[in-house]
Amino acid sequence: MYTTKIEPRIGETDGLRHINNTVLPIWFERARNKIFKIFVPNFELTYKKWNLIMVHSEFNYLKQIYYGYDVEVRTYISKIGKTSFTIFQEAWQNGQLRANGKCVLVYFNFIKEESVVIPKDIREKLKEHYITEEELEKNNKNEIKENINKVEELDYFNLDK
Amino acid sequence: MYTTKIEPRIGETDGLRHINNTVLPIWFERARNKIFKIFVPNFELTYKKWNLIMVHSEFNYLKQIYYGYDVEVRTYISKIGKTSFTIFQEAWQNGQLRANGKCVLVYFNFIKEESVVIPKDIREKLKEHYITEEELEKNNKNEIKENINKVEELDYFNLDK
Amino acid sequence: MYTTKIEPRIGETDGLRHINNTVLPIWFERARNKIFKIFVPNFELTYKKWNLIMVHSEFNYLKQIYYGYDVEVRTYISKIGKTSFTIFQEAWQNGQLRANGKCVLVYFNFIKEESVVIPKDIREKLKEHYITEEELEKNNKNEIKENINKVEELDYFNLDK
């Protein structure tokens, strides 16, 4: 697991004064750079060198995320297959898990347009970030519980009354 | 079902010269306006009147989408629950299904912060767009097959060699 | 001049319940597709064929733009130089001019990394959209005045009190 700090923008809130749902995929993409570096160390964005393509993504919006407080994105690997793997990501704010999601990336040859078996050395590096979703959920429960009374935030619903 | 025409922007492509995966949630949000109108006819974005909140979204990237050709987003309702419902959406380009996805929205009272039972008149309007995912998949197969030889597109992988 | 209809998204509003300032460059880029077609008829996004690069852009936020009403983007050419030209764009909503802006694009050879003289046939096509900023401002004044009493919009400042 590694973490990425995100400082929300005003423009990422919407009229409901929370972070809009379309923003999460963007934050999560930013936080995947360290994984991309494992596959393409110099980040070369050409068909010859780039070798990852996304086939699926999903997101759970658990609690509202607000402007004015940093967000910590935590990035894990939750599955390593033959030619594909799954990145699991969470957005934490003020000690609470606000959203999570995962995406499936295929190790891909853009020139031949076909998937390729993930080599052993890359596989080893992915394993450093590996955790099962079940294990993660268990860990999170404790952390959320410990932090629950520390959360102090603007209460927009009442401010607006 | 209803359709929404999207004209891709250059800025929506990425270095791999296809539409970036973070763009799909944005296009699909734009295409949900007609559904929002059923729930909030004057589109009033206040806690008193707005009544929908997203709890889940997911996306399948089936084929690459390119700049330079219009995209047709098709919007369906694939499930109607007691307090929530599922919107199913597809992105078609040049007669081919390129991506699809769905999101679960909860009928929500923002002031009380609780879900509410979807009223009967709204339920009726949602039903007008209803189709099961299975039925939809069957219909699509025929359409894709019929169009398969009509697709003429720039072949970026070969252009770049 | 040509027009492009934009249907605002919820995610394009921000916590102040108006369209965020970062959205205007995005709408204006979408509306430039017809100009790009003059320069790159098949929209091929490669260094060999693409031939425009932006060197300057600016935006004036005249009135707030809201979600729930279509926006009409009007695109003009306001200057044609030797190797560069200026696109002038406006965002109209409910008969009122809400924002405008312009950008300078250079006719550019990406391989040699140098500007190129705009050929005569392209110059002719650009002229079809030509108007001076002064002339445009005069025309707009009349149109805005005629429409001023027709504008009926949600008044968020009062709704929120």
Place this chain on the structure above:
Amino acid sequence: MYTTKIEPRIGETDGLRHINNTVLPIWFERARNKIFKIFVPNFELTYKKWNLIMVHSEFNYLKQIYYGYDVEVRTYISKIGKTSFTIFQEAWQNGQLRANGKCVLVYFNFIKEESVVIPKDIREKLKEHYITEEELEKNNKNEIKENINKVEELDYFNLDK
């Protein structure tokens, strides 16, 4: 002056394999948070408390910005008027000034919909970041010159040949 580190996303590049022009306003907005804090210390996004509105912005694209290298955004105040002020911002990458821009914000009462005189204590805090554009340009020239031979980047134009 203060600096904000930005880690470019793949989705922020476009088909020309550089950062798209619509991204700069977004990065610059993110980097304005520290200025917003001077005006609205708890970042409360309501009409009662928020007090800034943008009336103008502009951007100069000096050199291409690439994915794979951090960007440093530098934020200055270049003008302090009676009811408005100007924020000047730069994007540096690999020791080179790649883009700059400025925006004019008005100190604004959203309820009364009118501009307000900037109070003395805020004015003092803005002054801490003050520099004239001329002075800044002079400083930058030296820095760019010193760094010019240190820049090592992927050369996409040649990679693609």
